[in-house]
Amino acid sequence: MKNLLGKLSGAALIALSALTANVQAADLHVMSSGGFTAAYKLLGPRFASATGNTLDTTLGPSMGKSPEAIPNRLERGEPADVVIMVGYALDDLIKQGKVIPGSRVELADSRIGMVVRDGAQKPDIGSIEGLKQTLLHAKSIAYSDSASGVYIERELFKRLGIEEQVGPKAKMIPRIPVASVVANGDYEVGFQQVSELLPVQGAAFVGKIPESLQSVTRYAAGIPVGAQHPKEAKALLDYLASPEAQPEVTSTGLDSVTSH
Template identity: 65%
Template sequence: MQSKFHFPRYLTAAILAIALSPGNASAERIDVMNSGGFSAAYKALAPGFEQASGDTLNTAWGPSMGAAPEAIPNRLQRGEPADVVIMVGYALDDLIRQGKVSADSRQNLADSRIGMVVKAGAAKPDISTMDGLRQALLNAKSIAYSDSASGVYIESKLFKLLGIEEQVKSKARMIQKIPVASLVAKGEYELGFQQVSELLPVSGVDFAGRIPEQAQSITTFAAGIPSNALHPEAGRKLIRYLASPAAHEAIRDSGLDSLPSSP
């Protein structure tokens, strides 16, 4: 089964040039650390940026938080090079407070909401209401959610909000590193919850929808420049592009919500 959507070439070099800063004298290698929720939009937009700017993006992937060696804060702690970090906004704020990211470089890029998938061909519960979501969770034999911001919210708050924490705790699991939808596709879990932008690209599952707005935890993805970046101006150029109106279509197609662009 193919991915649920395909990324066309969204932007011509002329449109991209609007988002790029003037006077780019020489091409740079921009080292980027990017977390999963923004990855689909980033992958769609990166080739056009490279073509228009002449810069090369060297990207490392990892979660915004947690104990995994790949987590962005842990990569920075080890001294891995980065000119731009793209991650959950509140985790980026922690790095700013620690002096690891320049405060004046912070830029919101997109909002992310939580959705649910089932194995391809399986019945899709109606989770458009609070009662529907509650019943789907109670009826499910197994439930999986990620170890990122969405999963932390589900485990610590959503089950309590729905009043079913005790009923589901024995069949609900937090999944580390592996995309939740990939395990649902294999039949290892009946329901899978993660940020929509991380569910949509996975084959072998059907998207059941977003959880109700009353139950949502909206995660904002943001970008910033590490304090020791080797190419900070090139990094700022990339951030301006990702935050520009020219990037909004790719952001929305990835399952994220685009944000009003800064003046």
């Protein structure tokens, strides 16, 4: 525990202690979607060690038809004290009365990037034309079944004017990281939020798509209605959104949205 807390700055420790001063240790059930997972894996253990809480974490997409998707888990009645997910998907749960409206916190922004297999030549996607030519010449294209993939399938190809040419060779990949199917050679190029691409071994990060074509995904978190440990959950959310947590957040490929 001491070694882990030693990685936090003095200011971060003071802030975390203040957030959790009146909180009892609890077993928190956390549901987190892919884009914020890398940051959560860094920050969650620090919160747990500093507070005595344990974090029982379930991973799943923010939307979609798969049983693992967070809305579907909540619909089945799976217990959750915290949900971390795409902001507009969280808004839907708030509107449905499944997440407490005032509990929402803003966590980070995520941009779309591209990977190729390790050792493959990295194309230039820094310009609109460069990205367009990369897609036209790629033998196969993979994209996610979450927010970034929905944007690519429904909007990006159309905006580039290449929907008919690339549609037949592009596929949405459910549940698993897109970079993994590029790493094993099933697809030549893959697109997903940067924070979900970077952790996968065997795939090489090429870069973000041009800013003028970006679809920025906001990650947010909230406390479900019926949460067993709402006070402890709020302490976790306050910590994840705190200025002290931002170096870890940005180190995973996310962009900070803290207003402090």
